[in-house]
Amino acid sequence: MKAMKKLIYALTLLFIPVLLAGCESKLLVFDPKGPVARSLTDLIVYSIILMLVVVVIIFVLFTYIVWKYRARKDDGDFEPKEEKGNHLLEITWFTIPIIIVIALMIPTMKTIYEVEDIPKGYKDEEPLVINVTSADWKWIFSYPEQDIETVNYINIPADHPVQFKLTSAGTMQSFWVPQLGGQKYTMANMQTNLYLVADKPGSFYGRNTNFNGQGYAHMEFEVQAQTEEDFNKWVHEVHNTAIDLSEEKYSEILKPGVLGRMTFNGTHLEWIDHAHGGSEKYIDSELYRIDHGDDEEDQEEDHEEDHEDVQEENENQDTEETSDSATTDHSHH
């Protein structure tokens, strides 16, 4: 029994570093593709190393003590001596965690301040502004300068800072592109900011991490970083081919449901910025009613039809392929 226990702890001990080392190139968080994500990954790796040292020390001490001082049959009536404690020792292990906390706190603070700002080396470039509006259960992206609106995907120029102005049309979501940087909440009536840069062209997985109802699991989007030239070409193409976004169309999009990708000329910022209130106009709580009875299916079917209409209409004018967002790139394994 005891040997088995030791074996188990030894295995647990081995488990962590081996897996970490094995996966470092694969797990998304350890595979940063931009300066913001890279500074976060550096901080994470640093903290993991420090924490592994702590874990190893405690595990070794624990195993040694439990093994050495186990009760044995030949102990006789040995009774351990009482120990009140030892001030020096207690002060020592009061101090050790303090040192660790300081060692973690300094780089943490540095990084906190760093990621709130335009990344180093990009400060003199004018960032591309994208307004992000999250809704149930899709992502709406507006390019105010380019006068373009997309749903569930964004194209950005690589090696160029992008400023995301985040808000929500209703429930709270969290905007996250793990390979480019950390996440931020999107909240109705409020605006949060996030700066991201992609080093090179590539496709990145983004999603909502904050639960917001039935379609939550499917609330994903793709970030496509392109060369400056390709990006401009795309903007041009959209201007020539995509339909104009109408207010009616926009309120259609906001209805709860899962959508594919869409592209429009014009942005909804012309008539509403959810960061400054007014979202309640679009919220119809009856659309969220769940009937546990049989009529649930009928209702759902109705909804689906609605969305299909939206998709079909859109497909004709869409420059991108309309595809299920669930298949956005995450096939890095």
Add this chain to the structure above:
Amino acid sequence: MSWDEFFVTGDPLILASQIGIGLTMVGLIALITYLKRWKWLWSEWFTTVDHKKIGIMYVLAGVLMFFRGGVDGLLMKAQTSRPELDILDAQHYDEIFTTHGVIMILFMAMPLLIGIMNVVIPLQIGARDVAFPKLNAFSFWIFFAGAMLFNLSFVIGGSPDAGWTSYFPLAGKEFTPGVGNNYYALSLQIAGIGTLATGINFVVTIIKMRAPGMSWMKLPIFTWSAFITNIIIVAAFPILTVALLFMTLDRLFGTHFFTVAAGGDPMLWLNLFWLWGHPEVYIVVLPAFGMFSEVIATFARKNLYGYKSMVYAIAGIAFLSMLVWVHHFYTMGNSAAVNSIFSLTTMMIAIPTGVKIFNWLFTLRKGRIQFTTSMLWSLAFIPCFTIGGVTGVMLAMAAADYQYHNTMFLVAHFHYVLIPGVVFAVFAALYYWWPKMFGFKLNEKIGKWHFWLFVIGFNLTFMPMFFVGLDGMSRRMYTYAESTGWGAWLGFSAIGSLVMAAGFAALCYNIYWSFRYASRDVGNDPWNARTLEWSTASPAPHYNFAVVPEVETLDDFWYKKKKGETGLKKADLKPVHMPSNSWTPIVLAGAFGLVGFFLVFEWIPLAIIAAVGIVIGLVANTFDYDDGYHIPVDELEEEEREWRGDLE
């Protein structure tokens, strides 16, 4: 509202449960009637004010809720074990992770810990009951009413589905118009009244009812941890009360505290929730620290190393627990300065916690460690909790948290804190104090099966979650695409959850087996332990101590045993004053439950009528002049002789 809306229909899983619940109820009622046990149940249990019986009822309720919450967990694991499975649909999955969270924290961890506190604390401080025995019974019954109301949602009306944190705006009527989240607001409110009353009760009990001579630094460590826990309860639960009240007003009466429309502030809910929610984590973890301390000292056969620094560490953690709530939403767009401050306060919790870990290790050092089941749980706690602790420090680093927040990494972390920190502790405590509750031990051999299955299953279940989290999987996803590559990790995790479930089954079998077959001859002090509860009979008599003990030192009983001074002098026996049973707590709690149920469905007139029941109960209670009764000396003598033999 038509009947098919009232009852949840259309799902075979729920239909089966409805039939199962119905049959169980009918079966139970028939069985009790057949055995003619109604009167016994009423007079021995339903109306009891005895802290030990109340404790046992809490434990029973906690184990039942553990089963319910565990089944929820297993269903979640089954649904995510492979990509794109269809065992549960999105709505059902959302309801299940919501109830899993609420039940595990509020209706499993809380009653189990409060139950054990109820049984142990008066005994540890040499008291005959808690300060307010009738209030204590009320606490239990109103908790139970809240728990039952919450569980009812599963078959009547529909379960809450906005997560155990019920974040607004999602949890508001704008986005969840059904009755589910009404259940959340009202059942937590009702159960919360009980918890708050318990907090007050134990604070007073520990301040006022310690045995003569038991000064603060002679207080057993578990009682210390419980004392500080109850202070946090009194400080933090009113915040939840207010938050839930606002939620109820928003949902039932159309106010705009947390809504998107009309200038409501949903983020106020997040702040209020975590102002309560973070201290709540320590409310469940601190008593566990006390339990481990008792068990480790007993089975290392040594006193607790650094007792004083342990007490200061608990107090320090409690203080810091009030200053860290923002770390639950670093990503809300706070300024860098705010995030830095809360990173620091959060990391600082590692300091007293580290002190505790080292003190436990040094209690073990130079000891003579006996591997009883209870001790195994306490030992396994140290490495498992260390993993939970270091990942907690990692999460505390606000910048890094932008990558962990709301992911499975976080889920893995808090299960690594709460399962070793609460569940292992409760198991250790149950194996340890079982003889004091029931007069027999749980079987050690089955106990070891329980231990190994559960601990191995626990690590298999939650270790993989760290990795899928770092791979970009967020929590609460009912499904995922095959291309994500998460399937292997989650499949592994699902198998682990089955091993864990087998461990729980071993516990249930152990309870059954031990009730039937375990030796009833365990004596008053089966573990050769250190604190006062072991100086009286097992199971403890209803008056606890024939003569209130006088305390000279910490671990007084240990030294009295050495000096052979544990006997009882006949001349010291005096009549014992005891509180009488009372019917008001259970009736009052029932009325609260009824009001809650009517409010869930917004049947206001019915709720008002039921509320009259509360008023009647309270009035009846004020006119209750029963001042208790006295146990005569010869009755005491007879009972004491039964286990002590002759008196001195």
